[in-house]
Amino acid sequence: MAKPEKHVFVCSHIHPPELGRPSCGACGGKDVAGAFYQQLKERELLGRFAITRTGCLGACSAGPVALVYPEGLMYGKLKPEDVATIIDEHLLGNQPVERLKVSAEVWG
Amino acid sequence: MAKPEKHVFVCSHIHPPELGRPSCGACGGKDVAGAFYQQLKERELLGRFAITRTGCLGACSAGPVALVYPEGLMYGKLKPEDVATIIDEHLLGNQPVERLKVSAEVWG
Numbered sequence: 001m002a003k004p005e006k007h008v009f010v011c012s013h014i015h016p017p018e019l020g021r022p023s024c025g026a027c028g029g030k031d032v033a034g035a036f037y038q039q040l041k042e043r044e045l046l047g048r049f050a051i052t053r054t055g056c057l058g059a060c061s062a063g064p065v066a067l068v069y070p071e072g073l074m075y076g077k078l079k080p081e082d083v084a085t086i087i088d089e090h091l092l093g094n095q096p097v098e099r100l101k102v103s104a105e106v107w108g
Numbered sequence: 109m110a111k112p113e114k115h116v117f118v119c120s121h122i123h124p125p126e127l128g129r130p131s132c133g134a135c136g137g138k139d140v141a142g143a144f145y146q147q148l149k150e151r152e153l154l155g156r157f158a159i160t161r162t163g164c165l166g167a168c169s170a171g172p173v174a175l176v177y178p179e180g181l182m183y184g185k186l187k188p189e190d191v192a193t194i195i196d197e198h199l200l201g202n203q204p205v206e207r208l209k210v211s212a213e214v215w216g
Binding site for chain 2: 002003007009012052054057058067071074106107108
């Protein structure tokens with residue numbers, strides 16, 4: 001596997017119910033991860049860009065979250081319909097999608 | 109959560125047996141992830157550095173693997189006793205541990 005230009009990490013963690021924390025994996029994170037994989041595959045962009053599901057990224061209140069490296073930029077409250085925008089504007093266009101970024105208190 | 113100086117991603121994925129692929133999560137990846145977490149916590153380095161478990165990173169033959177961003181540098185065939193070296197030399201000292209890096213065919 002070649003080192004990708006950008007690597008998208010999508011939290012799909014589900015906390016045990018007794019923790020009482022919101023969980024990316026229970027509020028759409030799996031759908032967001034699936035949308036990234038499907039769209040990158042369909043557009044033949046897998047390899048140039050990578051998508052990986054993760055355990056908890058510590059930003060549970062902002063979920064579902066995705067973290068893009070090497071920038072270390074985090075997006076939150078994502079819906080599958082946001083994925084094409086992130087691919088077009090950030091991954092391909094190198095312009096972070098400001099309206100989807102989490103606040104600096106969450107990650108910054 | 110503050111954006112960390114460096115973020116360590118450790119694969120702990122387990123493939124379905126019918127795939128017949130080696131799995132980081134079945135050959136020590138979970139112990140390596142646990143060692144990172146425990147040692148960063150004990151040394152009060154969590155926050156400055158982050159550790160996250162992941163799904164498959166696509167380098168199954170080199171497992172267990174850990175990927176360090178923002179460099180995008182991958183280590184392989186890790187054992188829990190390698191973790192202190194990576195923390196000391198790479199995370200704190202900014203010097204990648206050459207002997208633990210995966211080959212360029214795997215990731216590069």
